[in-house]
Amino acid sequence: MAFTKDFLWGSASAAYQIEGAYDTAGKGPSIWDIWAHLPGKTFEGTNGDIACDHYHRIEEDVALMKEMGLKAYRFSISWPRIIPAGTGAINPEGIAFYNKLIDTLIKAEIVPMVTLYHWDLPQALQDEYSGWESRRIIDDFVNYSNVCFENFADRVKYWIVMNEPNIFTSLGYMLKLHPPGIQDEAIYLKAFHHTVLAHAKTVIAYKEAGYDGMIGSSIAYTPTYAASDSQEDQRAKRNFDVTGPLWYLDGYYKGAYPVAGVAYYTKKGVMPVVTRADETMMAAAAELADFIGINYYQTATIAHNPEDGVGFSEMNTSGKKGTQSENGIPGLYKQIHNDKLEYTDWDWAIDPDGLRYGLEILNKRYGLPIIISENGLGAYDVLTEAGEVNDDYRIDFLRKHILACEAAMSHGVNLLAYCTWSFTDLLSWLNGYKKRYGFVHIDFDSEALKRTKKKSYYWYQNVIATNGEEL
Secondary structure: OOOOOOOEEEEEOOHHHHOOOOOOOOOOOEHHHHHOOOOOOOHHHOOOOOOOOHHHOHHHHHHHHHHHOOOEEEEEOOHHHHOOOOOOOOOHHHHHHHHHHHHHHHHOOOEEEEEEEOOOOEHHHHHHHOHHHOOHHHHHHHHHHHHHHHHHOOOOOEEEEEEOHHHHHHHHHOOOOOOOOOOOHHHHHHHHHHHHHHHHHHHHHHHHOOOOOEEEEEEEOOOEEEOOOOHHHHHHHHHHHHHOHHHHHHHHHOOOOOHHHHHHHHHHOOOOOOOHHHHHHHHHHHHHOOOEEEEOOOOEEEEOOOOOOOOOOOOOOOOOOOOOOOEEEOOOEEEEOOOOOEEOOOOOEEOHHHHHHHHHHHHHHHOOOEEEEEOOOOEOOOOOOOOOOOOHHHHHHHHHHHHHHHHHHHOOOOEEEEEEEOOEOOOEOOOEOOOEOOOEEEOOOOOOOOEEEOHHHHHHHHHHHOOOOOO
């Protein structure tokens, strides 16, 4: 087997999606606290006001992790819980909450893996200078990060600076599905560039302070296939890559954006300003980063899209399989259905071998250790009258993806950790509480929020106990 004795079998969550306690214990409002209460902005009006109430149930949830044998738990820190206004006064109750969580995990012999930003920007910074649209956010973010390092770095040795910056910027500034609900390509690219700079300056600050640990960021990674061997489809795949996966990853881990992508965006008149100082800082951070974090869910099959071809159509957020339409950028590419793959109810391609393929691409291009910070299956889970959730489909999904990890490791990929999404069921940003990912079922229909271990919980427990030998 490829898995070493110190391999981190983990699971993951995010603050807004599980914590609740959104307006208590000194916490300030985040952009999601506001957005989720605007009519029509979330699926069925769902919000994270209470979510899983993890804020009040640390002991219960960590006890379930310990019983499973979890080796690592990835969670995010809520910026407005630490610094309610984004800058200025620090909230001691926020510091105490995360100290309690970290200490409880360590007592349970679970490695804490911290994400500094999982989308819950302090609303005060959005109001003051439009958040990620302004370069002012870079220093404010570094200041927040330093507060976290100063308080937690003595016990936290794995730091993920940004979670899926490509997703929150594209959904927030291009597709109007996330806050702030803007549709402007130039602003999207500028906002993404500011995440790169915030990441870079944070990595440099962490290293200059001499902390004993590892730091990087997590990108939502979608490896691609060309729909055919035709020149048109091959060109479309390259177009997708240099404005998509390679744009994001190169900006973070090569310290410069792909030349072809820069040429395209410059010609289009939407290329963000990248100064000499930006280039220097990006390059320095690329040399200092300790790992690449990736969140992998699916691959994309890319085909030629003529100038009068398809644009973006609505995403399948209903869970009605087969309702996702083709999406693309006219003249650049389109993403099509792959008849060789199975799909989830939300029309996400199920492609375990795509993970192996993607890991090997990353290893060859960047040569860094890799942490899989998210991988999982969103599904409709049924709690039987006997109080069971028989999620064999999730077990099958995870087993095949772990085997893909093993194959990639046997081909030279240095994989440090595998974190499933997610440990408990939680709020889905676009799909509310009906789309479930967890090993632990939560009864969101009752105030008790009862936790029930699913069949997959016991399966992963055995995977961990055997270090992947019994899949």
